Amino acid sequence: MNHDAYPDYYLADILRSTKTIALVGASPNAERPSHRVMAFLLRKGYRVIPINPGHVGKTILDQPIVGRLADVKEPIDMVDVFRAADALPALVDEILALATLPKVTWGQLSVRHDAAAAKAEAAGIKVVMDRCPAMEYPRLIG
Numbered sequence: 001m002n003h004d005a006y007p008d009y010y011l012a013d014i015l016r017s018t019k020t021i022a023l024v025g026a027s028p029n030a031e032r033p034s035h036r037v038m039a040f041l042l043r044k045g046y047r048v049i050p051i052n053p054g055h056v057g058k059t060i061l062d063q064p065i066v067g068r069l070a071d072v073k074e075p076i077d078m079v080d081v082f083r084a085a086d087a088l089p090a091l092v093d094e095i096l097a098l099a100t101l102p103k104v105t106w107g108q109l110s111v112r113h114d115a116a117a118a119k120a121e122a123a124g125i126k127v128v129m130d131r132c133p134a135m136e137y138p139r140l141i142g
Contacts, residue, residue, distance in 0.1 A: 001117075001127065003114065003129050006072065006128060010126075011136050012140040015137055015140060015141055016076040017077070017103070020046070020074060020076050020078070021049070021076070021078045021079075023078065024079060024082060025052065028058060028065075033082065033108070037132065038060060039061055041133065048061075048070065048120070049068055049072055050064075050065045051065070051067070051069060052067040070098065076102040076107055078104040079102065079106065080108065080113075081106065082108050083136060085110065085111050085113050088111060089119075091116070092105065092120050096120070096123055103126060104126045104127070104128065105129075108130075112129040127129035
């Protein structure tokens with residue numbers, strides 16, 4: 001897939017079919033973008049599981065924080081990534097080690113790593129990079 005531009009139908013289909021999101025890099029700090037995006041996604045009815053190894057046992061927006069994707073005990077539709085782009089290859093390896101693969105890996109603004117995307121896509125996972133679902137949702141869904 002060309003990750004320079006995504007057709008609107010591709011993004012809208014992902015946003016409509018996704019129910020459960022693992023948000024990697026979730027922050028308990030209300031001023032952080034990941035916190036605001038998580039709040040938005042929760043308001044839109046998504047189930048959001050915050051992933052942050054430094055805050056395990058705490059909550060963000062009343063959702064229990066887990067340390068890593070392997071600790072999530074339910075199927076994940078989308079992994080939303082708030083990490084540096086150079087962390088994406090290791091994260092894709094972690095995703096590919098899951099018993100049930102997510103349908104989508106979504107890299108937030110400035111999170112792009114083409115080789116990691118190709119590896120995820122080769123395993124049948126859709127990839128979006130350098131986009132924010134909280135910006136795309138109002139534009140495409142309403």
